Amino acid sequence: MPLALLALALGAFAIGTTEFVIMGLLPEVATDLGVPISTAGYLISAYALGVVVGAPLLTALGNRLPRKTLLMVFMGVFLVGNLATVVTSSYGAVFASRVLAGLPHGAYLGMAALVAAHMAGPARRATAVARVMLGLTVANIVGVPAGTLLGQLVGWRAAFLVVVALTALTIAGVALFVPHTPASRAxxxxxxxxxxxxxxxxxxxxxxxxxxxxxxxxxxxxxxxxxxxxxxxxxxxxxxxxxxxxxxxxxxxxxxxxxxxxxxxxxxxxxxxxxxxxxxxxxxxxxxxxxxxxxxxxxxxxxxxxxxxxxxxxxxxxxxxxxxxxxxxxxxxxxxxxxxxxxxxxxxxxxxxxxxxxxxxxxxxxxxxxxxxxxxxxxxxxxxxxxxxxxxxxxxxxxxxx
CATH class of the missing domain: 1.20.1250.20 (MFS general substrate transporter like domains)
Structure with missing residues (x-):
């Protein structure tokens, strides 16, 4: 179970990094895209919009699939969204890519919490969920400051390229270490x-x-x-x-x-x-x-x-x-x-x-x-x-x- 929880927490780390790193890179983003900082700030709202809409929507669409499969699908969408942020050049395209990256945020974290609780059993559900969410907290200590520094040194898109790599590692970790968990029986x-x-x-x-x-x-x-x-x-x-x-x-x-x-x-x-x-x-x-x-x-x-x-x-x-x-x-x-x-x-x-x-x-x-x-x-x-x-x-x- 420790490796499975680590794989799930790595996904949370990638999510926490991509959500907050842009806050420290707004001047670089604004300059590169040719928009005011206030307009660049809407990219933060774009991600949040994706989260609010995507959490129930993606979960509902994948309701019949096994949970392990859903975790990999959600992180696949997350990877595509962040990769689109790296390769697109116009403000509108970057805005759309942030919405796309935000769509699986809540769906993945919600599913990861369920899978972690299922693996831990009734007596340690909250502890297992907290360990998965630990990825979000560590992202604020390591991922966001490091991503901000990297983005300032070599370009803001480099921070999101690192997120893409972390997401790929998460998909591999889930595939290797997370046990099969059946779909909802509701x-x-x-x-x-x-x-x-x-x-x-x-x-x-x-x-x-x-x-x-x-x-x-x-x-x-x-x-x-x-x-x-x-x-x-x-x-x-x-x-x-x-x-x-x-x-x-x-x-x-x-x-x-x-x-x-x-x-x-x-x-x-x-x-x-x-x-x-x-x-x-x-x-x-x-x-x-x-x-x-x-x-x-x-x-x-x-x-x-x-x-x-x-x-x-x-x-x-x-x-x-x-x-x-x-x-x-x-x-x-x-x-x-x-x-x-x-x-x-x-x-x-x-x-x-x-x-x-x-x-x-x-x-x-x-x-x-x-x-x-x-x-x-x-x-x-x-x-x-x-x-x-x-x-x-x-x-x-x-x-x-x-």
């Missing part, structure tokens, strides 16, 4: 889609949208916050971004075992901690050392929201977890877009660069309120909160304390 596409109508799945996805939006309300504007409020030189911003990735990695190592024992309490604690850290950030951001330390903690508690919610949505989808699992990544990307928009709205209203932290804290509290409400409804009876009358073979019983 009774076809209609059975999978039915899971999205169940209250606990809807509430889990809504929690992800609001709770994680708090992270991106701040992360999207971390560069001006560090330079304008903390008084940090611009050269220090990449270090801060790497520190955020370090925090995410530390969080992933802790949150998996915790969620395996206490799933809902881990979600509650992560969201409450996130709201508190974001509120404290309004004070600590005015000093470079305390700001950097808070960013590490922010990364840790922010990741504490992701893996447990992934497992919760999978559990509550019952025997039809495939599309629900993929849709969770659409929810997180909606959180990315919504958090960035709301954080920018605060700045645009003249509330200053500290306002995204205030807005983020409020969003995290809203997510906590939704999560607690979902837990209360779930305790009132199976009809209120679960997707199936009988536990699914892949589902894990939540601890009584949840």
């Amino acid at each position: 009774g076809g596409l209609r059975g999978e889609l039915s899971a999205l109508r169940h209250p606990q799945v809807v509430l889990g996805l809504t929690t992800a949208v609001f709770g994680f939006a708090g992270v991106f309300a701040v992360y999207s504007y971390i560069s001006p916050m560090m330079t304008e409020l903390a008084g940090m030189p611009s050269a220090g911003v990449p270090i801060v971004l790497a520190l955020f990735g370090v925090g995410m990695t530390l969080g992933s190592l802790v949150v998996g075992p915790l969620a395996d024992r206490w799933l809902r309490p881990t979600i509650y604690g992560s969201l409450a901690s996130l709201a508190l850290v974001l509120a404290l950030f309004t004070v600590t951001v005015h000093n470079p050392w305390t700001a950097a330390a808070t960013v590490v903690v922010l990364g840790a508690v922010g990741f504490g929201v992701t893996a447990p919610l992934q497992v919760l949505v999978m559990n509550k989808a019952g025997a039809a977890p495939t599309i629900a699992s993929a849709s969770n990544h659409s929810a997180f990307n909606l959180a990315n877009a919504g958090g960035a928009w709301l954080g920018g709205l605060g700045i645009g209203m003249g509330l200053g660069y500290v306002s995204p932290a205030v807005i983020g804290s409020v969003l995290a509290l809203v997510g906590l309120g939704i999560a607690v409400s979902a837990g209360v409804l779930d305790r009132r009876g199976p009809a209120a909160g679960s997707a199936a009358a009988e536990p699914a073979p892949e589902a894990v019983r939540e601890p009584v304390s949840g």
Whole structure:
């Protein structure tokens, strides 16, 4: 299983690198394509659009295929999208290539989470999912800074060429090490889609949208916050971004075992901690050392929201977890877009660069309120909160304390 998890995590590493590396290369991209930086920034939105649309769409189209096959197909589409980014020259073509590259993002991560959970068994589902998502966190420490440096030295397309190579290695690793996992047994596409109508799945996805939006309300504007409020030189911003990735990695190592024992309490604690850290950030951001330390903690508690919610949505989808699992990544990307928009709205209203932290804290509290409400409804009876009358073979019983 370790090699299989490593192969799945490598795919997550490639996805995390391609999603975030362009943020550090926007000046080079804009110059090369002959567009303003603001227009080049739409390429980030193009990728997010692909994620939101592609996660449920590709998963639905491949619902009847074995999961191992789907993983390779999704990464094949991802490879083609990134290769198109490398070889195209016009802004419109690059925009289309970013949409294409984003389409399999959520579908792959959702499927990888299901396969990892299946291999690990009921007792270690959250830990296995967190290990796969570790690829995303390591991408923020290694892949994004290294890709940014490479792109600055030899051209921005070189960063995406590396992603293409990593994707090819992922496909080979999945083919060699991931065991055969059968297709969903939910009774076809209609059975999978039915899971999205169940209250606990809807509430889990809504929690992800609001709770994680708090992270991106701040992360999207971390560069001006560090330079304008903390008084940090611009050269220090990449270090801060790497520190955020370090925090995410530390969080992933802790949150998996915790969620395996206490799933809902881990979600509650992560969201409450996130709201508190974001509120404290309004004070600590005015000093470079305390700001950097808070960013590490922010990364840790922010990741504490992701893996447990992934497992919760999978559990509550019952025997039809495939599309629900993929849709969770659409929810997180909606959180990315919504958090960035709301954080920018605060700045645009003249509330200053500290306002995204205030807005983020409020969003995290809203997510906590939704999560607690979902837990209360779930305790009132199976009809209120679960997707199936009988536990699914892949589902894990939540601890009584949840």
